[in-house]
Amino acid sequence: MAVIILTKSEIDKILAFSGEFEISADLGKSLRKVRTEGGCLVIGQHKILLSIFKNAKENTCYIIHDGKLEAVAFFSEQTQLYYKLVPTGGWPTLKISSTPMHRxxxxxxxxxxxxxxxxxxxxxxxxxxxxxxxxxxxxxxxxxxxxxxxxxxxxxxxxxxxxxxxxxxxxxxxxxxxxxxxxxxxxxxxxxxxxxxxxxxxxxxxxxxxxxxxxxxxxxxxxxxxxxxxxxxxxxxxxxxxxxxxxxxxxxxxxxxxxxxxxxxxxxxxxxxx
Ligand SMILES: C[S@@+](CC[C@H](N)C(=O)[O-])C[C@H]1O[C@@H](n2cnc3c(N)ncnc32)[C@H](O)[C@@H]1O
The missing domain is CATH 3.40.50.150 (Vaccinia Virus protein VP39)
Known part of the structure; x- marks a missing residue:
């Protein structure tokens, strides 16, 4: 399965809905069925604690890594630049130290x-x-x-x-x-x-x-x-x-x-x- 990638709007659905519902786990390319079960989100083979989804921020793309929500963003010591994948509602943009690489x-x-x-x-x-x-x-x-x-x-x-x-x-x-x-x-x-x-x-x-x-x-x-x-x-x-x-x-x-x-x-x- 491709990487699960989530934004605040999808995370809000995860926290608001229960039972079976659809979310996009690929920035809007497709929709997939997920369900909540015993305090967890079940997505494909993955069972993820719902509590990790609290405190998600706007303008951020998240992956799930080691059971935690992790922003697709990092600082490089080598280049001294900060890289961030930023959602736009469709194709995301990349910001390098706050400068977007696309209009x-x-x-x-x-x-x-x-x-x-x-x-x-x-x-x-x-x-x-x-x-x-x-x-x-x-x-x-x-x-x-x-x-x-x-x-x-x-x-x-x-x-x-x-x-x-x-x-x-x-x-x-x-x-x-x-x-x-x-x-x-x-x-x-x-x-x-x-x-x-x-x-x-x-x-x-x-x-x-x-x-x-x-x-x-x-x-x-x-x-x-x-x-x-x-x-x-x-x-x-x-x-x-x-x-x-x-x-x-x-x-x-x-x-x-x-x-x-x-x-x-x-x-x-x-x-x-x-
Ligand atoms: C405006 S973005 C390009 C966006 C791209 N056209 C796209 O479709 O996503 C510019 C990119 O050029 C890279 N870059 C800067 N200087 C470069 C160089 N000398 N050689 C190759 N890439 C370079 C930057 O790291 C950055 O990712």
């Missing part, structure tokens, strides 16, 4: 991913997904691509993804190759004109300045085949309070050789063609 307030992470992929449709051939995260862009790209190479430099992120029911295909799809490595250095190993599409969805500039550098843009250009398309996420701080960043990025991408580079407001990114 999730005005639209869902699923819609966020769809818009990115749509911006470079049709997605086909060999695809490079520079920043794997929870694997949503890789999974969606793999639906129509021949194959997808996805890079994630942080093993903690891949560890969190293992708990996420919506990341399952990342690990199961024969079309997806996960590289637990830094794309900045590794991209040099690909031949010229190798990819038909590139999805570049880096964290913020402050967190990964090298992924917004001219040097990296030059590599993105080199490994893209003529006629290929690049999607480059660009934070749009105008919506909050910072400066508008995308005109600078458009200039840089053109400077790297891209024929066109156009800001796409909907996906918050720049679509470039070679």
């Amino acid at each position: 999730h307030i005005h639209l869902s992470p699923k819609e966020d991913t769809e818009l990115k992929l749509r911006a470079v449709s049709p997605v086909h051939g060999k695809v490079l997904d520079t920043c794997c995260g929870l694997g949503y862009t890789a999974i969606m790209a793999a639906k129509n691509a021949d194959d997808v190479v996805t890079f994630e430099k942080d093993k903690n992120v891949l560890h969190i993804a293992e708990f996420n029911p919506y990341s399952e295909e990342l690990f199961n799809s024969k079309k997806i190759k996960i590289m637990n490595n830094d794309v900045f250095g590794e991209i040099r190993k690909f031949p010229d004109c190798y990819f038909s599409r590139i999805i570049h969805d880096p964290p913020t500039v402050a967190y990964a300045p090298e992924l917004y550098s001219s040097e990296f843009h030059g590599e993105l250009y080199r490994v893209l085949r003529p006629g290929g398309k690049l999607y480059h996420y660009c934070p749009n701080p105008r919506k909050t309070k910072g400066k508008v960043y995308y005109p600078k990025l458009v200039r840089r991408l053109k400077g790297a050789g891209f024929k066109s580079a156009q800001w796409d407001e909907k996906s918050s990114g720049i679509v470039s063609t070679k």
